[in-house]
Amino acid sequence: MPGAEVSAGVGWLTREPEDRRLSRPPVALVVCQVRHETEYAASDAARALKVRSALDWSTELAESLVQGFNLAVGQFTGVSASQAPSVRGWQLKTPDGAWTVSLQPDHFAIETTQYGGWGEFRNRLGQLAAAVGENVAPALEHRVGLRYVNQITHPDVKRPVDWHQYISPELFQKSLYEGLGDGFRAAMQVIESAPAPDHSMIIRHGLQMDNSGRLTYVLDNDSSRQGSRPFDVQSILESVDLLHLNELRAFEMGTTAALRDYCT
Known part of the structure; x- marks a missing residue:
């Protein structure tokens, strides 16, 4: 389905969210990425070890190599490996694999x-x-980005149209899903809005079948603040707090009270 543009200042990006603790949170993945200027010091193993030592949770260090590529566009389009050496970075993973830290030069x-x-x-x-x-x-x-990927399931959902009880009418296209037959596998839509200057919110949402054949609803909210400024930890955390607030607003806009009650 084509993307849709939502104007800045819409109500769901300004109202105060509930922020209640969910006993059955549908969150499948949360990611925060901070982009900075290229600093090859991040490739140094000794510095990666120092970053690892500064964290108060246990991680295993692994090297990662990223190879660049050249893209030629013209009468003939081609892709070839870059002659530049691979860029080295690092991954820090908890022993159970639940948490991953990535250190790259940029x-x-x-x-x-x-x-x-x-x-x-x-x-x-x-x-x-x-x-x-x-x-x-x-x-x-x-750039600072915060992304929540919600993989929502509900025992009462048997057909695509059943999601209308749990996904807000602002997102759910009931007339479309009423006509879907047994061959349905997935339907996704993208919405983009600008909640504030230099801020972006991209919502990817829709239905898909998981590997077990269950109908799940994906609500993937990606919020970011862009624009260069001095690197400052407190400033980064303040930005992330605002992004988190917008994530809560987007989750409440995309779901119904019935779903949130079920997850509580």
Whole structure:
């Protein structure tokens, strides 16, 4: 389905969200990425070890190599491997694989598949940002992004149209899903809005079948702040707090009270 443009200042991006703790959160993945100017100090193993030591949770260090490529566009389009050497980065993973930290010359990121709440995630992000600031020492922050991927299931959903009870009418296209037959596999839509200057919210949402044949609803909210400014840990955390607020607003806009009651 084609993307849709939503104008800035719509009500769902300004109202105060509930922010209640869910006992059955549908969150499948949470990622925060901070992009900065290219600093090859991030490739140094000794600095990666110092970042690892600064974190108060156990991780295993692994090297990652990224190979660039050349794209030629003209009468004939072709892709070839770059002659430049591979760029080295690092991954720090918890022993259970639930948390991953990525250190690259132009960004760092933290992600989890076992989200336990904003307090824990923000605390670990703060430790990581402080460790990068001290040991890699970027001068500029270019972009901060926060993404929540919700994989929603409900026992009462048997057909695509059943989701109308749990997904808000602003998103759910009931007339479309009423006519879907047994051959249906997925339908996704993209919405983009600008909640504030230099901020973006991209919502990818829709139905899909999982590997077990269940009908799930994906609500993938990707919020970001763009624009270069001095690298400062407190400033990064303040930006992320605002992005998190917009994530809550987007989740409430995309779901009904019946679904949130079920997840509580």
